Amino acid sequence: MKSILKLEGISFHLKKINQTILKDITLEIYQSEIFGLTGESGSGKSTLAKIIAGLEKQTSGKKYFFEKEFWGVEPEHRIQILFQNYSASHDPFQKIDSAFNEILKIKKFKTEDLFRHKKEILDLVGLSDTVLSLYPGQLSGGQLQRLALAKLLLLKPPFLILDEPFASQDFVSIVNLIKIFQQVNQKLKTTFLCISHEIPFLMKFCDRIGVMKDGEIKDILTVERKENKIEIKDRHSDYTNFLFQSFGMDI
Amino acid sequence: MIELSDEILRVVELSVSTKSNKVILNNINFTCKEREFLVIIGKNGHGKTTLSLSVANLLNKNVFNVNGKIFFKGKDILSLSDIDLNLIRQKNIGYIPQNPFSSFNPTKKIKTQFEEQSKLKNILLDFYIELMKQLELKNFELILNKYPFELSGGILQRLSAVRCLAFKPELIIADEPTSALDKPVSNLLLSLFYKFVKDEKKTLILITQDLSIAEKFADRIAFLNSGEMNVILNREQFFASKDSIDLKILLEAYQQLKI
Structure with missing residues (x-):
């Protein structure tokens, strides 16, 4: 599997309130993969997405796209982001x-x-x-x-970030959206990074799921999907377990 | 008029339309009993929020035509004078709005706003803090001394639930109260609601798109579709219901997304 995006030791610190939002994040996402990112509110999911898209600048650490280092926005605009507040991205x-x-x-x-x-x-x-x-x-x-x-x-774009695409959508739309994401992934070979609270939805279409807490990626889980059965076999922390249990799932 | 010992709310032939004659709600009838957890399910843009606002009589009369009757403990709240209505709202009906950002006064600290309410309603400020602790807001002193715009949507949403639960109204209308919360906290808040309904003998109308909430907590579930409410059933019956095609599609989607 070839790497499309690589993060090395990304940290983000807000001087004004002296708070560390992201602590030394290292992550590799592969080509035409769907990667889910979940975790509690305020754990730094959106900040990480903003740093990848270049909307925020990391305090330290390096970003690589197709094994080439870049700073800020990817120069050829090959990383795009679908915002949670999608209605603001249209001119009325x-x-x-x-x-x-x-x-x-x-x-x-x-x-x-x-x-x-x-x-x-x-x-x-x-x-x-x-x-x-x-x-x-x-x-x-x-x-x-x-x-x-x-x-x-x-x-x-070869890389697309989805920021909470399922927020305030009804179930019929969500089923529809997941189908669309899968189709785009297959036809255009787009790599997705999907941020969402809703772990069951992520498990439906993601290849791997990262769990964040307090600015760190605690676990990266591989989702195995076989004939109506979705399983996670990786070793994981207690927090991940707690998070999955809140959805009534035992892993 | 209509006086049943445990009936809190009766909505009779409620219709709402805009001044330009666009129908939003059409002939809605339902009742709500004491100790009932009623969930109203519906898709985007099918009138859920309008229904919740009209039950609390909060719709702007200059924009909407409201017809029908809403009896709260036998009194028709649509025909009450402003003074009587305010009395009912102060003591008996609590409303948790959908947008947590616009439900606080932006010029006052949270603490001041809670203090004002606590004086008016004779509640101890400690009770607010007690509720905040139960909702995982452990750094409550820090939060109380902030202005609303300094806080995140998740925190504000919990605070607006605290503000409503603190004065123990007989009826709470909650419009998507967990939309900005992550699942563990959302479960905490809903359990708190559940305790409030069952232990304190109150009533809750919860409006949501999330069927998993309904499946876990609701006594009865109503399905609002294109401004009409034809299906209102017990939890078990609801999930097996084949009455409406739109509901069937929604339930199928829900089953597909379940793990």
């Missing part, structure tokens, strides 16, 4: 088609390929191409989230 006064075109300017497409490409991505996230002529306000919450995902996928 811009038609969706025009927003798509703006993104696609970065990659120089032939005009005749343009529509085909947009349709391909919209198909992937389960939206019809009629949304192109609409404004974001005309879509529902679930559709807006999938639209935000489509916008990210237009440039086919």
